[in-house]
Amino acid sequence: MCTVCGCGEGETRIEGHEHEHDHGHDHGHAHSHDHSHSRDHHHYGQGPARAHAPGMGQQRMVEIEQDILGKNDRYAAGNRQHFADRGILALNLVSSPGSGKTTLLTATLDALAGELPLAVIEGDQETSNDADRIRATGAPALQINTGKGCHLDAHMVGHAVESLEPADGSVLFIENVGNLVCPAAFDLGEAHKVAILSVTEGEDKPIKYPDMFQAADLIILNKIDLLPYLQFDVAKCLEYANRVKPGVQVLQLSATSGEGMENWLQWIRMTREARLIGHPALQLPSAAVTA
Amino acid sequence: MHEMAISESIVQIIEEQAEAQNFSEVKTVWLEIGRFAGIEIEALRFTFDVVSRNSVAEGSSLEIIEIPGTAWCLECGKNVDIKQRFDPCPECGGFQLQVSGGEEMRIKELEVN
Numbered sequence: 001m002c003t004v005c006g007c008g009e010g011e012t013r014i015e016g017h018e019h020e021h022d023h024g025h026d027h028g029h030a031h032s033h034d035h036s037h038s039r040d041h042h043h044y045g046q047g048p049a050r051a052h053a054p055g056m057g058q059q060r061m062v063e064i065e066q067d068i069l070g071k072n073d074r075y076a077a078g079n080r081q082h083f084a085d086r087g088i089l090a091l092n093l094v095s096s097p098g099s100g101k102t103t104l105l106t107a108t109l110d111a112l113a114g115e116l117p118l119a120v121i122e123g124d125q126e127t128s129n130d131a132d133r134i135r136a137t138g139a140p141a142l143q144i145n146t147g148k149g150c151h152l153d154a155h156m157v158g159h160a161v162e163s164l165e166p167a168d169g170s171v172l173f174i175e176n177v178g179n180l181v182c183p184a185a186f187d188l189g190e191a192h193k194v195a196i197l198s199v200t201e202g203e204d205k206p207i208k209y210p211d212m213f214q215a216a217d218l219i220i221l222n223k224i225d226l227l228p229y230l231q232f233d234v235a236k237c238l239e240y241a242n243r244v245k246p247g248v249q250v251l252q253l254s255a256t257s258g259e260g261m262e263n264w265l266q267w268i269r270m271t272r273e274a275r276l277i278g279h280p281a282l283q284l285p286s287a288a289v290t291a
Numbered sequence: 292m293h294e295m296a297i298s299e300s301i302v303q304i305i306e307e308q309a310e311a312q313n314f315s316e317v318k319t320v321w322l323e324i325g326r327f328a329g330i331e332i333e334a335l336r337f338t339f340d341v342v343s344r345n346s347v348a349e350g351s352s353l354e355i356i357e358i359p360g361t362a363w364c365l366e367c368g369k370n371v372d373i374k375q376r377f378d379p380c381p382e383c384g385g386f387q388l389q390v391s392g393g394e395e396m397r398i399k400e401l402e403v404n
Binding site: 071184210246 | 300308322389396400
């Protein structure tokens with residue numbers, strides 16, 4: 001169990017970490033407490049020694065002044081440093097369930113395979129269905145099941161990166177749990193949060209979930225091939241997005257029909273290249289491709 | 292429901308402090324929670340009660356200090372109070388606002404035994 005920064009106490013499973021009970025899955029799931037460094041060994045208030053420590057029994061005030069998510073933020077900073085050192089562009093993809101996130105991701109991986117080194121971390125409460133879909137594209141993928149948890153945290157992602165070992169200079173897509181509320185609070189160490197919204201949802205989603213849309217650096221408006229059949233007001237949606245985050249970039253596309261996909265692919269290429277400028281080990285143009 | 296994770300973090304910080312500052316019982320926990328921190332206070336109280344069981348914080352009460360939302364208005368060139376992230380500037384009506392306060396989520400202090 002990883003109590004460090006996350007919810008789903010004892011529930012989180014990261015693929016590929018075997019443990020003794022294999023429940024007939026293709027891949028063994030393990031609890032992340034296998035990692036000794038993840039555990040701070042504190043034992044409080046359990047023995048008589050604590051209860052009889054000197055100075056007890058006196059009521060007093062203790063100033064704490066600590067950020068509640070400080071620990072997550074420190075793990076996130078560690079991840080961010082790791083990504084910078086390795087020239088990895090990490091994108092945290094956030095959306096509601098059913099926005100077409102996994103379909104967008106598989107279309108993206110298909111389009112960029114052979115051009116850029118790619119890797120995927122998949123977050124879902126249960127099942128490895130999404131990672132299976134991703135692996136079918138040939139990209140290395142790792143599933144994190146959060147159990148009861150509603151979001152990924154920086155510590156889970158750090159472990160997943162350890163196992164996945166994305167290639168230097170790669171684009172790492174982190175598909176967060178489908179949820180527009182909780183993942184907004186948890187920095188994973190990504191370069192950018194990308195919020196995906198589909199036209200089958202309400203155009204007022206950006207103001208209904210302002211925390212998330214405010215945190216996103218890019219908004220993708222997906223499923224635009226369905227616009228003729230819907231009442232979705234694109235102009236209104238863009239206005240709401242700009243209210244929450246003035247000047248935010250919005251890309252309109254359809255992962256299914258392919259319309260507008262090239263803009264998204266170009267955004268990924270350019271963002272990655274910009275991050276690699278001046279990187280000591282990785283030279284442009286980006287010819288390196290991993291299997 | 293990330294309030295569960297937030298509560299777990301609070302209890303963990305308190306337990307670390309219990310060891311460092313030598314106390315074994317917490318009576319009151321003062322938290323500073325910003326209006327835009329994305330925290331549902333009632334959910335936080337509920338999960339804190341559950342998560343703090345069998346810890347030094349068991350039975351302690353939560354006192355919430357709410358931090359109001361403020362934003363820097365580019366048009367007016369000053370900080371203004373806002374209630375929601377997408378509110379217009381109360382003075383000029385514009386939306387060129389950068390949230391400058393209200394995202395806090397801190398443990399301020401504890402009353403301990």
